[in-house]
Amino acid sequence: MIAFLIRGILRDKSRFLFPFTVVSIGVALVVSLVGFMEGVFMGMIDMTANLDAGHLRLVNKPFYDEEHLRPLDRSLAGQKETRDWLKKNSPDEVEWSPRIRWGAILDVPDANGETLSQTPVVGMALELRAKNSKELKRMKIAESLVGGRLPESPNEMLMGNQLAETLGIGLGQSVTVLGQSFDGGMVADNYQVIGLVKFGVSAMDKKMVLIDIADAQNSFYMEDMITDWLGFFPPDYSLDEYEKVKVALQEPLKEWIASPPKSWAKDDEPILLSVRDQQNIGAIADKFYIIQGFVVGIFTFLMILVLWNAGILSGIHRYGEMGLRLAFGESHWKLILTLGIEGLVVGILGALAGSIFGGAFTYFLQEVGVNMGDSFAQTGMMINDVVRARLTIGGFVQGILPGIFASVAGTLVASLAIFKRSEANLFRELEAG
Amino acid sequence: MDKKLIVLNEVSKVFKVGEENFTALHEVSLEIDSGAFMSFVGPSGSGKTTLLNLIGGLDVPTTGNIFFKERGLSSMSREQMAEYRRENIGFIFQTYNLLPVYSVYENVLFPLLLNGDKEKDVRDRVMEIVAKVGLTDQLKKRPAQLSGGQCQRVAIARALVKDPLVILADEPTANLDTENSLQILELMRQLNRQYQAAVIFSTHDEKVTRYVRREVKLEDGRIVSDKNNVNGTA
Numbered sequence: 327m328i329a330f331l332i333r334g335i336l337r338d339k340s341r342f343l344f345p346f347t348v349v350s351i352g353v354a355l356v357v358s359l360v361g362f363m364e365g366v367f368m369g370m371i372d373m374t375a376n377l378d379a380g381h382l383r384l385v386n387k388p389f390y391d392e393e394h395l396r397p398l399d400r401s402l403a404g405q406k407e408t409r410d411w412l413k414k415n416s417p418d419e420v421e422w423s424p425r426i427r428w429g430a431i432l433d434v435p436d437a438n439g440e441t442l443s444q445t446p447v448v449g450m451a452l453e454l455r456a457k458n459s460k461e462l463k464r465m466k467i468a469e470s471l472v473g474g475r476l477p478e479s480p481n482e483m484l485m486g487n488q489l490a491e492t493l494g495i496g497l498g499q500s501v502t503v504l505g506q507s508f509d510g511g512m513v514a515d516n517y518q519v520i521g522l523v524k525f526g527v528s529a530m531d532k533k534m535v536l537i538d539i540a541d542a543q544n545s546f547y548m549e550d551m552i553t554d555w556l557g558f559f560p561p562d563y564s565l566d567e568y569e570k571v572k573v574a575l576q577e578p579l580k581e582w583i584a585s586p587p588k589s590w591a592k593d594d595e596p597i598l599l600s601v602r603d604q605q606n607i608g609a610i611a612d613k614f615y616i617i618q619g620f621v622v623g624i625f626t627f628l629m630i631l632v633l634w635n636a637g638i639l640s641g642i643h644r645y646g647e648m649g650l651r652l653a654f655g656e657s658h659w660k661l662i663l664t665l666g667i668e669g670l671v672v673g674i675l676g677a678l679a680g681s682i683f684g685g686a687f688t689y690f691l692q693e694v695g696v697n698m699g700d701s702f703a704q705t706g707m708m709i710n711d712v713v714r715a716r717l718t719i720g721g722f723v724q725g726i727l728p729g730i731f732a733s734v735a736g737t738l739v740a741s742l743a744i745f746k747r748s749e750a751n752l753f754r755e756l757e758a759g
Numbered sequence: 760m761d762k763k764l765i766v767l768n769e770v771s772k773v774f775k776v777g778e779e780n781f782t783a784l785h786e787v788s789l790e791i792d793s794g795a796f797m798s799f800v801g802p803s804g805s806g807k808t809t810l811l812n813l814i815g816g817l818d819v820p821t822t823g824n825i826f827f828k829e830r831g832l833s834s835m836s837r838e839q840m841a842e843y844r845r846e847n848i849g850f851i852f853q854t855y856n857l858l859p860v861y862s863v864y865e866n867v868l869f870p871l872l873l874n875g876d877k878e879k880d881v882r883d884r885v886m887e888i889v890a891k892v893g894l895t896d897q898l899k900k901r902p903a904q905l906s907g908g909q910c911q912r913v914a915i916a917r918a919l920v921k922d923p924l925v926i927l928a929d930e931p932t933a934n935l936d937t938e939n940s941l942q943i944l945e946l947m948r949q950l951n952r953q954y955q956a957a958v959i960f961s962t963h964d965e966k967v968t969r970y971v972r973r974e975v976k977l978e979d980g981r982i983v984s985d986k987n988n989v990n991g992t993a
Contacts, residue, residue, distance in 0.1 A: 327872045330865070337860040650856050653817060654870045655845020657838050 331664055332671050341644070345636045345669075345736070346676045349729045352629040353680025354687070356622055357725035358715070361688030363621070365715035367614050371601055372561065376464050377530065378450075379604045380556025381568045382420065382575075384412065387595040389553055396429035398508045401551040402596055403589040408555060415578045416557065417571060423461055425554040426451035426542045430505030430513070432535065434493050443493050448533045449503075451542030454484070464558060467523060467536070473497055474521035477538055481545075483517040486531040487524045495519055507547040515545040550589065562718070565611055568600040618724075626728035633669075633736025638743065665741045666734055673733025677726040684725060691715035764924060764957055765791040765814060770823035772809050772980075783809040784980040786823065791959065793924065796951045798960035798967055801977035807961035810977070811927045814959065815848050816840045828924075845874055849918030849956070853930035855910040857902040857917075863889065864898045867916045874921055881920075888916045891953075892946060908939030912946065919950060926958045932967060944970045 335342045375381045389400035402408065405424060412422045428449040436442040453459040454467070454477045462468060468476065472487050474497045485495065495501065497519060505513045517537065524531055543549055559568060575598050583595055602608035651661055695714040767789040774781045784806045791797070791814075799807040812818040813825055816832055825832045827847065835843060849870075857866050867889055871881045889895055892912040902910055911931060918926050928947070932940035948970055951958045960967050968974050976984040 327875075330869070330872050330878075333865075334858065334860045646856055647858060650850075650858070651873065652841070653815065653844065653848075653850045654873050655841050655843070655848070656873050657841040659838075 328664065328667055331668060335668055335672065342672065344639075345633055345672045345733060346679070348629060348632050348636060349673055349676025349733050350680040350683065352625055352632075352732065353677045353725040353729035354684035355680075356625050356728065357681055357684030357721050358687050358691075359621060359625075360618060360721040360724045361684070361715040361717055362691060363614075363618055364718055364721060365688075365692060366713050367611075368564075368716050369714055371565065371607065371611075373527070374605065374607065375556070375558065375601050377525065377527065379599075379601045379607075380423075380554070381559045381563070381601050382416075382557030382572055383599045383601075383604065384408070384422075384555040384557070384596050385553065385599065387597045388593055390597060390599075393427070396427055396553075398426075398428060398506065398546050398548060398551075398553065399510060401426070401508060401548055401553045402594060403551050403591070404587040405550045405552050407587040407589070408552065408596075411578075411582055412555060412557070415575055419560055419563075420557045420571065421460055422555050422557050423453060423464075424539055424552040425556055426539060426546070426548065426551075427553050428505065428542060428546060430503045432493070433502040433504055434495055435500065435502065445489070445493060447489065447535050448530075449535050449537065449542070451537050451539045454536065454538040455540070456538075460558075465525075470523040470525050472522050472524045474519075476521060480538070480541055481515065481517050482520045482538070482541075484521040484523050484536040485519050486534045487522045488528075488531040489533060489535070490519065490522050492532070497522065503545060505546070507545075508551060509547055511547065513545055513547075517541075562716075564718075564720075565600075565602055569602065572598055572600045622724050622728060626732055629729065629732035630735050630739070633732050634739045636736065636740075638740040662738065662741050665737050669734040669737030670730065672737075673730035676733060677729040680729060681722055681726055685717060685722065688715045688717045688721065692717050762792050763790050764793040764795070764828060765789075766826040766829075767813075768824045768826070770813060770820045770825060772806075772813065772818070773821040782980055784813075784820075787980070787982055788823075789975065789982065789985070791925075791957060793957055794951065794955045795957040795959065795973060796948065796971050797958070797973035797975065798962050798971045799975050799977055800963060800968060802963060804979075805977040806980040807977055808929060809980075811929055811959065811961050814925070815850065815927050816844045845870075845921075847924045849921065849923040849926040851911070851914050851918050851926060851928035851931045853933045855902070855907075855914045855934075857910055857913055859902050862899050862901055863894055863905070863913050866902070866913050867920050870917060870921045885920060888920045891919075891950065892916045906939075907935050908942060911935060911939070911943050915943070915947060915950065919954060919956065922954065923956055926956050928958060928960045928962075930962055930964070931960065932962070932964050937966070940964070940966050 386400055386402040432445055432447045433441055434443045452461045499519050500516050503515050507513045692715045695712040698713050767787055769786040769788050771786050772784040799810055801807050867885050892915055894912055973987045
């Protein structure tokens, strides 16, 4: 019977095409919109993670508490032990990379060695020269180079292009890093600017310099010491999954702190943070998902509204059929049930078509992206110039389920009119035409 | 088989029209035998269709009782009434009311599927009935591709296919020309004899009255005459 009715729906374009099109468009819009919102948001998260926060971050608590001062004397010793511990206790898909956050004065000398200009800089040391370093790819450093090359020898520095412009520095020029070492002494070490980078993040391009981690350890007397271990997940992982791993690592971390490596200071206490815990991202994420829920809800409501009306129109169009079916002895309940099933089938077909269109569009936005560099140029947002959508199972679920629900609910709400009418009334309308 | 198939006992039907009550039927009493071939005749508003709806279980009387094989319809629930219609009643309409998106075969199949039958189990039955009404060569056509007479034949086949005890035909010839009307009436008379389903027409078409074995005249919701073998052609 159901197959028979479905055959009828598919043949009757006036009954099928409109609700099918509404569901398809609705689902395609939701899948695309959720994919785009998710892509923009997770793009920001990934950018923040890659450049600064990691999806997970192991940091010494005394350092973290005074992070704004970049207190290198609170760095965590035992680089090798820490790497081994992280590899042993975290899932294989998490990649851990050491970083040193440092701050210093950058002194630019003239031809006579006199100070030409000076500025405070935010420094990040990472594995720039190490073989098979994933940091280069992760931070897209090669793609971000707007001049020069990557460091190959000790004491070579990459500099934000806007910072270089402000300081009037050209490629190959020497600069002096003036700062404080791990043991509280004065640091004055020369570096050669061999590459200019543009991350597309204004805050970084204006203030940041990058050096190799071995050079930082050498300059700041930080042998076997690291300020941060950043953990990175593959691209399709969600914020919740970062949290799960973080929670799972808490117990082993406690045990590790209870019997620490000999190289640790007495008050060393590494803590594990997720990207949610940093830079207020948790609160932003919560608000983002509430807004996303509203957007999906509004779309679903609009779809129900349109499908309800479509259902009423279809119902009026089909009063003859309804009257006939009742006359032939189909019960009201069965009639409504079959209408619901029809709505379900139209919803499923529409949702499938919408998913294909929405999914294809989202995939296109994911692979090609939209260049919004001009819009972001003046902002300090940590976001890539090319905004990409993200195709996720969650995006499909948020599109498909409301689409099917809207189709069934719209049909059922519309069919209430039939349910309330008596057989004789429907029959009279059947006879009337 | 019990000869008295349907018994109406002082049946009245009152409709509320705005603030007013309109009495469509006044204490109508009637007995209809199995295999009857009869008509309700009368002008518009005389209560013919109301009477058909009550017998067909589409409406319930305001007062009085209707018995089908001695079982009262008034005491039936909505579900039981649907079951009563499904198992016992076939309908034929003035405007055919075929489902336009389905073929001749599918239109005739439809009531059997509503009955819960599987298509493969009833295919032969459908083919047999379609053959009886002379539409075997039109099996795959849709209603829009058929003439009025052919559409009414499909409607007859659809009413007969589930082998009902009663067929209610509301002005079945009103939309047909004389030739087609006579063919349809002849066909229904043959099928009435063959299948023994009681056929009850509601009509004011004189051609119909020439064919039926019993004619019940209605005026203002009252039976004014009830004659058997009116013209003796049956």
